[in-house]
Amino acid sequence: xxxxxxxxxxxxxxxxxxxxxxxxxxxxxxxxxxxxxxxxxxxxxxxxxxxxxxxxxxxxxxxxxxxxxxxxxxxxxxxxxxxxxxxxxxxxxxxxxxxxxxxxxxxxxxxxxxxxxxxxxxxxxxxxxxxxxxxxxxxxxxxxxxxxxxxxxxxxxxxxxxxxxxxxxxxxxxxxxxxxxxxxxxxxxxxxxxxxxxxxxxxxxxxxxxxxxxxxxxxxxxxxxxxxxxxxxxxxxxxxxxxxxxxxxxxxxxxxxxxxxxxxxxxxxxxxxxxxxxxxxxxxxxxxxxxxxxxxxxxxxxxxxxxxxxxxxxxxxxxxxxxxxxxxxxxxxxxxxxxxxxxxxxxxxxxxxxxxxxxxxxxxxxxxxxxxxxxxxxxxxxxxxxxxxxxxx
Ligand SMILES: C[S@@+](CC[C@H](N)C(=O)[O-])C[C@H]1O[C@@H](n2cnc3c(N)ncnc32)[C@H](O)[C@@H]1O
Numbered sequence: 486x487x488x489x490x491x492x493x494x495x496x497x498x499x500x501x502x503x504x505x506x507x508x509x510x511x512x513x514x515x516x517x518x519x520x521x522x523x524x525x526x527x528x529x530x531x532x533x534x535x536x537x538x539x540x541x542x543x544x545x546x547x548x549x550x551x552x553x554x555x556x557x558x559x560x561x562x563x564x565x566x567x568x569x570x571x572x573x574x575x576x577x578x579x580x581x582x583x584x585x586x587x588x589x590x591x592x593x594x595x596x597x598x599x600x601x602x603x604x605x606x607x608x609x610x611x612x613x614x615x616x617x618x619x620x621x622x623x624x625x626x627x628x629x630x631x632x633x634x635x636x637x638x639x640x641x642x643x644x645x646x647x648x649x650x651x652x653x654x655x656x657x658x659x660x661x662x663x664x665x666x667x668x669x670x671x672x673x674x675x676x677x678x679x680x681x682x683x684x685x686x687x688x689x690x691x692x693x694x695x696x697x698x699x700x701x702x703x704x705x706x707x708x709x710x711x712x713x714x715x716x717x718x719x720x721x722x723x724x725x726x727x728x729x730x731x732x733x734x735x736x737x738x739x740x741x742x743x744x745x746x747x748x749x750x751x752x753x754x755x756x757x758x759x760x761x762x763x764x765x766x767x768x769x770x771x772x773x774x775x776x777x778x779x780x781x782x783x784x785x786x787x788x789x790x791x792x793x794x795x796x797x798x799x800x801x802x803x804x805x806x807x808x809x810x811x812x813x814x815x816x817x818x819x820x821x822x823x824x825x826x827x828x829x830x831x832x833x834x835x836x837x838x839x840x841x842x843x844x845x846x847x848x849x850x851x852x853x854x855x856x857x858x859x860x861x862x863x864x865x866x867x868x869x870x871x872x873x874x875x876x877x878x
Contacts, residue, residue, distance in 0.1 A: 489599055491726035492592045492639070492719060495585050496578075496647050506577045506647075510654030513570045517867055520563055521801070527559050528797060547790070547799030554800060568808050571625045571652075578647040579627070582640055589719075593639045596722040606721040607734040614712045615737065615764065621810045623759055630690065630713030642719025646691045653868060662843040664754045664785040664871045665697025671841045671873070672783065673701060674856045681705055681749035685775065687738045687768065688756035692720035694785070696729055698752060705750070708743070710736040739767040746777045754785040758805075758817040765817075769829035776878040781837075783875035788840065788865050790818050792872065798864070822874050831876035838874040840865060 498506060532553050536544055544550045554560040582589070597606050614631050622629050626648065628641050672679060681702055686695035689709030699707055709731055711717055717733045724731040736742060751772045757765050772782045793799055799818075806815035823836040841855045842862045846869065854860035863869040 489595045489726050490592045492589055492722040495589050498581055502581045506651045509573045509577045509651050516567050516570055524559050524563050544796045547796050547803050550796045550800035574652050575626050575648045577651055582643045586640055589639050590637050593718045593722040596725040602725045602728050603730040604724050605732045608714050609735045612712055612735045613737045624809050630716050638715045639719045641715035642691045662845040665694035667844040667871045668873050669698045669701035670844050671856045674853050683748045684750045685748045687753040690716045694754040707731045709733045712737055741771050741775055743775045745774050747775045749777055749780045751776055751782040757786050758814045761813050762816050773830040778878055780878050783873055785871055785873055788872040826876040835877040840870055840872045842870045843868055
């Protein structure tokens with residue numbers, strides 16, 4: 486362990502700040518669980534039956550459901566509340582981060598001067614930051630992932646790190662697990678002989694999910710790339726303070742500077758739905774290039790339209806595409822994922838996908854049964870379960 490301060494602990498809310506953050510978490514829980522359940526009841530008892538009377542059949546697509554729901558007061562209210570709660574998520578952490586920013590910057594500098602865990606940080610002021618990051622505040626996070634307001638800025642990393650805690654704070658099953666722990670433990674059970682030695686995470690932001698993967702496969706040479714410098718500085722400080730050796734670099738995943746056949750494992754999480762279809766094709770081709778033969782690329786995402794239980798669930802999952810500044814979300818969910826991997830060079834037979842419960846929410850036995858296909862995991866919503874997809878090279 487290191488003697489540099491953990492950047493995470495600089496965030497130390499006052500009573501009022503903590504109360505505001507907790508309020509937003511609970512508000513989101515109310516909207517996403519309780520209110521969403523009420524909206525589904527209205528749909529089941531009034532809206533779908535009316536559609537059936539008019540059309541002689543049930544809705545077939547999320548868009549058909551959406552058309553009906555757009556004019557319903559319960560949807561309008563739910564959607565407006567959800568949009569506002571999303572804005573409040575970031576606003577609830579920003580004043581504190583502004584107050585603590587000089588100290589956070591100093592801690593990040595100390596981390597990169599001392600590098601106690603042996604990792605590194607390589608920034609590139611000329612990196613090609615895609616318009617999909619620069620032109621809109623993705624998921625309504627002010628300043629997105631890349632903005633810098635002062636020298637050596639880490640604010641956007643801090644806003645993402647602490648804001649996403651508020652975001653998922655009301656969802657009890659999200660306190661443990663997360664995708665990194667879930668996917669890595671699923672891989673460990675599914676492919677017991679797979680022992681990656683070299684690892685790359687694409688769009689790592691503040692590194693949280695990749696750290697969980699590293700904890701399951703210790704000793705890997707680990708790299709995290711992202712286009713956002715403030716996030717990378719923050720990630721590096723977190724890694725060094727927690728004894729994780731990671732080499733972070735500021736790169737666009739469409740054109741990586743790693744040699745061919747470098748990595749046994751390439752991952753991404755919450756990444757592809759924020760990328761255009763055209764860009765994701767280039768990124769998959771790059772992943773194929775940098776993977777070693779026999780290596781695995783595995784990613785986390787919202788499940789594609791073909792894998793959700795019905796049009797109503799599709800309508801709910803696509804909400805972010807319309808109201809949360811995530812314009813590629815809808816297109817992402819409507820693609821043939823296996824074909825995308827084949828187009829990038831992978832063999833169709835090497836494509837893999839699985840849905841497993843959040844690690845730590847269910848017992849280890851039940852988790853393992855889901856991984857083996859002997860038990861049915863819950864739906865992917867509100868972090869109860871995760872959908873992973875990828876391919877072996
Ligand atoms: C939602 S975040 C990913 C979150 C992170 N993987 C996690 O699990 O906490 C998406 C990240 O992708 C990065 N990004 C977007 N386009 C990119 C690109 N073309 N190359 C590299 N990073 C990119 C953004 O800067 C952002 O940090």
